[in-house]
Amino acid sequence: MLTNMQVPARHTHLTEAKQVKKSVIDESEQLQLAIKLINLGARLQLLASETTISRERLTKLYKEIKGISPPKGMLPFSTDWFLTWRPNIHSSIFLNIYKFLQENTEISGIEAITTAYGLYLEQVHTLEKTADYQKGDGPVLSLMRAWTLLRFVEHKLLKTEACSSCGGNFVVNTYDLNQNYLCNLCHVPSRAGKYQCTDKIKHAHAHALHD
Numbered sequence: 001m002l003t004n005m006q007v008p009a010r011h012t013h014l015t016e017a018k019q020v021k022k023s024v025i026d027e028s029e030q031l032q033l034a035i036k037l038i039n040l041g042a043r044l045q046l047l048a049s050e051t052t053i054s055r056e057r058l059t060k061l062y063k064e065i066k067g068i069s070p071p072k073g074m075l076p077f078s079t080d081w082f083l084t085w086r087p088n089i090h091s092s093i094f095l096n097i098y099k100f101l102q103e104n105t106e107i108s109g110i111e112a113i114t115t116a117y118g119l120y121l122e123q124v125h126t127l128e129k130t131a132d133y134q135k136g137d138g139p140v141l142s143l144m145r146a147w148t149l150l151r152f153v154e155h156k157l158l159k160t161e162a163c164s165s166c167g168g169n170f171v172v173n174t175y176d177l178n179q180n181y182l183c184n185l186c187h188v189p190s191r192a193g194k195y196q197c198t199d200k201i202k203h204a205h206a207h208a209l210h211d
């Protein structure tokens, strides 16, 4: 608590009260954000980087919400994962949504990430309703993967490239030769095997990948 002695002369009790009120609101907003992120699947690395709450408090909050300690250690993700068949389609859907939000709304920062991720989950829900869709354990792209994807894009390791056949925008390695690029839907490798795409799913996916 600040005493009058510590407050510079020009500060009145009123502004002091306002500041305390503001910091209480800030703190509550940060907590709300952390809770939302934890529920979406965020781990400590993301929480510490996107909120102003200390790691110690985040760990306690995580335990409180999830009932278990947060997983320790760095994220093992490499850019390769985002380029494999099914993850690539899901990563591309998410990145298209995120870019659309960036270009067409005022939403930015972590809010843009959570909004884009929420819209991605809705899209996956729509896809799951199509016949023959291979249901997995939860969404292919976790929030942590989505967040990592954006960091790879930010560091110019990954980018999007338009498919020369369908025109959809897909995640590619920045350092690969992407001339006459054919996306994973237009060029399905045999190893995709059990994830064979029906025309219906292909159409739904393609729809999600265009503006």
Ligand SMILES: [Zn+2]
Binding pocket: 163, 164, 165, 166, 167, 168, 182, 183, 184, 185, 186, 187
């Ligand atoms: Zn294509």
